[in-house]
Amino acid sequence: MDNSYVCEYCGQVMTGSNDFCNCPEAVEERERQMKIDSAKSRIYQLFGTGAEDYGFKAVDNQNIIGIMERSVEMIAHFELRSITLGIGAGTKAKIAAGANGKIIVERSQAQKYKLEE
Secondary structure (H helix, E strand, C coil): CCCCEECCCCCCEECCCCCCCCCHHHHHHHHHHHHHHHHHHHHHHHHCHHHHHHCCCCCCCHHHHHHHHHHHHHHHCCCCCEEEEEEECCEEEEEEECHHHCEEEEEEECCCCCCCC
């Protein structure tokens, strides 16, 4: 069985299942994908099942999670600089490009109390 493939960036033929092309474009794309995966993991930490660890309620709407995941991809590919989503009940999500190419995932929760007689 042939385990070779052609690098989509430089055209170099790679052999072996664990070989990765080291051309600048391939290295950059692997680093970009690691940033995307890391940011998506932070989305699930702050908005998914891990939210309770930070004192938040998990967001049940998978469409909203999907918008956040797609926003991460767009930011990583320089198609978007930042996005802020008003999720409801005072919850906001902000995803932005930070310094050194980092992707920042932020959750804010406004708490408001009103007492009347």
